[in-house]
Amino acid sequence: QQQVKQSPQSLIVQKGGISIINCAYENTAFDYFPWYQQFPGKGPALLIAIRPDVSEKKEGRFTISFNKSAKQFSLHIMDSQPGDSATYFCAASMFSGGYNKLIFGAGTRLAVHP
Amino acid sequence: NAGVTQTPKFQVLKTGQSMTLQCAQDMNHEYMSWYRQDPGMGLRLIHYSVGAGITDQGEVPNGYNVSRSTTEDFPLRLLSAAPSQTSVYFCASSYSTGLSGSYEQYFGPGTRLTVT
Numbered sequence: 001q002q003q004v005k006q007s008p009q010s011l012i013v014q015k016g017g018i019s020i021i022n023c024a025y026e027n028t029a030f031d032y033f034p035w036y037q038q039f040p041g042k043g044p045a046l047l048i049a050i051r052p053d054v055s056e057k058k059e060g061r062f063t064i065s066f067n068k069s070a071k072q073f074s075l076h077i078m079d080s081q082p083g084d085s086a087t088y089f090c091a092a093s094m095f096s097g098g099y100n101k102l103i104f105g106a107g108t109r110l111a112v113h114p
Numbered sequence: 115n116a117g118v119t120q121t122p123k124f125q126v127l128k129t130g131q132s133m134t135l136q137c138a139q140d141m142n143h144e145y146m147s148w149y150r151q152d153p154g155m156g157l158r159l160i161h162y163s164v165g166a167g168i169t170d171q172g173e174v175p176n177g178y179n180v181s182r183s184t185t186e187d188f189p190l191r192l193l194s195a196a197p198s199q200t201s202v203y204f205c206a207s208s209y210s211t212g213l214s215g216s217y218e219q220y221f222g223p224g225t226r227l228t229v230t
Contacts, residue, residue, distance in 0.1 A: 009154070034218075043118070043204050043221030044157070089156055098164045099145060100208075100217055101172070104156035 003027055004092050006105025013112050019077040021108045023090035026071065030092035032100065035064065035075050038087045038107075047088070048075070080112045115140050118222035120205050126228045127195040135190040135225050137205030145208045146188040147172070147219070148180065150201040157204065163188055195229045202226050 005024045013019045025033075034049035050057045050064040050073065057064045063076040077084055090105040121136045139146065147162035149172075159172030161180040169180050177199060179191040188207075192199060206219040 004156075006156070041223070043206075043223050045221065046218045049218075097170050099147075099162055099170070101159060101162075102157075102219065104158070106154050106156045 003103045004090060004105040006090050006108060008108060009106070010109045011111070013077075013080045013110065015080065015082060015112055015114050017080050017112075019075075019080045019084065019110055019112070021075045021088055021090070021110070022072065023074065023092075023105050024070075024072045025092045025103075027092070027094065028071070029094045030103075031095070032093040033064070033066065033073050034091050034093070034102070035062075036089045036091060036104075038089065040086075044089060077110075080110075082112045082114050085110055085112050117141065118205055118207050118220050120203075120222040120225050122225060123223070124226050126230065127192070128230055129195060129197060131195050133192055133195065135192075135203055135205075135227075137188045137190065137222060138186050139188075139205075139207040139220070140186065141207060141209070141220065142185060143207035143209045143220070144185070145210065145217075146182065147206050147208075148178070148188070148190045149204045149206065150174065150199075151204060151224075152201050160190065160203075192227075195227075197229045200227060200229045 035047045036044035037047040038044040061078045066073045088108045091102045093100045118139045148160040149157040151157045163169045163182040203225045205222040208219045
């Protein structure tokens with residue numbers, strides 16, 4: 001049972017376009033929602049994160065939109081660039097057993113074409 | 115700082131063999147964890163540690179053992195490798211900010227394991 005559902009699996013966007021990746025969660029105990037970016041052959045790295053008391057967070061070209069009532073959140077990449085081509089994972093965190101456990105979505109492979 | 119380092123980068127095992135994946139961090143982070151990454155499944159937590167001498171199971175612990183004798187090191191042991199353990203393994207470390215849910219995990223470069 002996947003607690004965090006991510007879509008689409010893959011995404012192709014033209015340079016300068018907007019990339020949108022969506023995630024949905026079920027457990028209302030989640031209290032931290034990060035997005036990780038992973039380049040081929042590398043480990044994931046934190047891109048941007050949001051807490052459920054905020055509806056939107058923007059860092060440069062990257063924006064998280066959060067809808068608490070719908071239990072959904074999304075990543076928007078404005079003015080997408082070929083260097084943004086990577087796999088993106090959404091995640092949700094809950095505090096359990098003295099540890100903030102991260103539950104990851106399945107990932108979205110983004111390709112930005114020049 | 116080297117951050118989180120993992121060895122080896124690649125490994126091929128035969129079914130039934132055992133091995134240890136090494137992980138070390140030089141950031142003095144309290145928390146360390148092991149994930150496996152499989153196509154279409156994201157990253158799944160295998161084991162984690164909240165400090166030296168303290169470990170616990172994650173989502174998919176079967177077939178794996180861990181121990182944490184120092185803050186820096188968190189090895190993952192495969193006791194008897196099976197083809198289902200073919201995966202990419204990532205070690206991560208993090209620190210507590212004192213606020214539930216507000217912290218960043220730092221991932222190593224991964225170990226690609228194939229079990230034949």
